Amino acid sequence: MTFSLRPLVLCTAAWCASSAALAQPAAPAPVCEAHVQGQPGKKFDLTELRVSKRCAQFTVHLLHTGKKPWQEAGHNWVLTRSQDTEAVIREGQRSGPERAWLSRGDARVLAATQMLSGGEHASVSFPVERLRQGEDYSYFCSFPTHAEPMRGKLVVVD
């Protein structure tokens, strides 16, 4: 004769409900926006953004925390694949101040805010389906001499 030692499962409805919830936690809603500061000294306060592919759109809110006008020390936020970054920077320099050092309409520019003066802010939203997980993305400020120090990584996550 064999005994099957099955554990008795006893729980109140509330306890069972909570343990079921623990076993399968609902994924928290992803954060689909980020606040980025362009600071004096050619700095972004954030150098990595993680973007969930569960977001339909992602929005970057850029604030220029300095005081100078954009023609002197502007900041923008420009997103490209990392492999396109250097070429887009060069093209931006050629575009000059009348185009705020960014070649608009360039398909390699995945998203960009306008060039801001100190105290100004701007937002840009882009569809996340345009981004691929595993691809390297970089963001930067296209103002002359800013793109090297003002650089960050955008990582697409689940």
Ligand SMILES: [Cu+2]
């Ligand atoms: Cu800048």
